[in-house]
Amino acid sequence: MELYFNLNEASHNNFQDLKIKVEQKTGKDFDRAIAEEFLGTSIVIGMRISSPLREDNNPSCKWYYWHNHLRLKDFTSGDNLSAIDVVLKKRGWDFKTFAEKVKATWGINPWERTVTTRTVEFAQRKPKKHANIQVSITEQKNAGRSKARVKIYFRKDTWSMDDEVFWRNFNSPLSREKFPVFAAKEILIKGRRKYAFTPESRCYVYPTGEQGECKLYFPYRDPKGKRPRFMSSSGYADIIEGYAQLPPKGKFLVITKSRKDVQAFYDLKIPAIAPQGESQYHLLCEVIPDLQRRFDFVAVMYDFDRTGVKWANFLRRKFDLPVFFLTDGRFGTRDYRAKDISDYIRLHGGYGAGTKKAMRLVETAKESLIGQLI
Numbered sequence: 001m002e003l004y005f006n007l008n009e010a011s012h013n014n015f016q017d018l019k020i021k022v023e024q025k026t027g028k029d030f031d032r033a034i035a036e037e038f039l040g041t042s043i044v045i046g047m048r049i050s051s052p053l054r055e056d057n058n059p060s061c062k063w064y065y066w067h068n069h070l071r072l073k074d075f076t077s078g079d080n081l082s083a084i085d086v087v088l089k090k091r092g093w094d095f096k097t098f099a100e101k102v103k104a105t106w107g108i109n110p111w112e113r114t115v116t117t118r119t120v121e122f123a124q125r126k127p128k129k130h131a132n133i134q135v136s137i138t139e140q141k142n143a144g145r146s147k148a149r150v151k152i153y154f155r156k157d158t159w160s161m162d163d164e165v166f167w168r169n170f171n172s173p174l175s176r177e178k179f180p181v182f183a184a185k186e187i188l189i190k191g192r193r194k195y196a197f198t199p200e201s202r203c204y205v206y207p208t209g210e211q212g213e214c215k216l217y218f219p220y221r222d223p224k225g226k227r228p229r230f231m232s233s234s235g236y237a238d239i240i241e242g243y244a245q246l247p248p249k250g251k252f253l254v255i256t257k258s259r260k261d262v263q264a265f266y267d268l269k270i271p272a273i274a275p276q277g278e279s280q281y282h283l284l285c286e287v288i289p290d291l292q293r294r295f296d297f298v299a300v301m302y303d304f305d306r307t308g309v310k311w312a313n314f315l316r317r318k319f320d321l322p323v324f325f326l327t328d329g330r331f332g333t334r335d336y337r338a339k340d341i342s343d344y345i346r347l348h349g350g351y352g353a354g355t356k357k358a359m360r361l362v363e364t365a366k367e368s369l370i371g372q373l374i
Contacts (some may be wrong), residue, residue, distance in 0.1 A: 018099065019191055020068040020153065021108045027155065029193065034064075037105060038087045042130050043070065051076070053089055069194040086150070091351050125351070152214055152233040156203050157185035157197055166202075169346040172355075177261040178245060180207055187216065189231075205274055206242035206259050215276075232276070240283055241274040242266075246294075252366060253295040255284065255315070257302050267351065268341075268359050271295075278302050278311040297322075299369050303339050322369040340369030 019030040028031040030135040032043050039052050043063050050056040051074055060076040070083040100116045102108060114260070161185050167176065184203040187195035195203050195216075199237040206215040213236040242262040246253070254265055265272035273291075275283050284285060291298055300315050302308035312323040326344060330333030338344035344361070345354035 008041065018102065020151075020188075022102065022106055023153070025106045027110065029068075029070070034087055035070060035083040038101070039090060052086060059092070088341045101312050109205065116302060151190060152216070153188040154182070154184045154203075154214075155185040155186040159183055163202070163204075163356075168180065168352075169207060169350040169354075170260050171263040171345070172267050172340040173353045175266045175346060178266055179242070179259065181205070184216070189358075195357075204281070206241075208241065213239055236279065237276045238283065239276065240287065241276075242271070242299075243273050243287065246273065246291075248273050249294050251296045253298045255288075255298065255321070256340070257308065258343070260341065261301075261340050264342040264345055264355075264358070265362075267355050268362055270362065278307050281314060284315065285318070288315070288321075292319070297366075297369070299366075301325065301341065305339075324365050324369060 011212075013147070020170055021031050022030050028036075035043055041052070045063050045065065047062065048061070049061050051061045052072075053074075055353070056076075056186075060074060062075070064071060064075050072079075072081045072083070072086050074081070087093070087096070090349060091098075091101075092310040093101065093226045107242055113149055124360040138283065153331065160183070165171075167181065173279060182205045184205050185197050185205060186193060195201075201218070201220060204217045204219070207219065208214065213233050213266050214235075215236050218227070221227050241259045242326075250271055252351075255319045256262060256265065256272050256274045257278050258274050262272045262274050262363035273287075289299065298319075300312045300321050300323040302312040302323070304327050308325070312325070315321050316323050325334040326340065327333035329337070336344060338347050341358060341362070345351065345358050348357040
């Protein structure tokens, strides 16, 4: 069954809440769901059909999408109606009656307000001495007072052979069970469709955090293009990838810079964490003292670029952490032809052969780093 997964808190707008709840229940966009339910027919896009509002022996209407909304074009009358308008006209309902019918049909109360208690990871952006990592927040949801946040909903797609081939370039299926990755068939942001799967594109979802914060990854988009390769919901910037999966204690921990690298290190039997970018140092400043007590050695592995070197050296100076990079041949260094550990695994054959080669590389680096510290 395909369902929308709510990846953030409920909307402050009652009608948006109604739409989202119907989409979650049906796995269809709101307009299509209500049209098929209350008109009693399947919606076929682009095909001439008889008008649902009058006797029509000669098909003169057509369903189509305009700005992600389902509409009916009547070529005889010239009317151009939304799906809701068609339902209201067909049934003779006003909007209040329509809402009650939706409530009765799908068991939804579109006007309900709820009280929720939630725990947010790393909710404080600025570091505070002795700050608690887990911050408990209880809030009264009130449509008139609560501040709107970015909400991302997605509909899962079947994990295909192409998806498996792509991800095996970097990590194992076992790591994707530990750190879930979903293929998205459709993405809704603020109730509007922002992505639908095509053979030329693919979007993956990283669901993380107790409040359903998530990150979207578009691997086939041009890194220098106008469309972003990464998008995230509100609160995701405050998540440290891999932190919740860490063991209580260990010998070696790596601070890296991406979810894919955390998964790659998991395949190497090495715990790892990653903030949402190297410059999110304020989150690391809160947890590194605790990590240094839990792990015998903590090291930093960022990209060998201006940003990565800058923030790796910041952590080295502040916490006396050893750092290592996959260098690119500049300044007389060795050229590894890969910017991070997941790229290194891909370069050397992906999960399996690449993992074994990466294991030897990291073991050598560990011996060197630990030798410097002893």
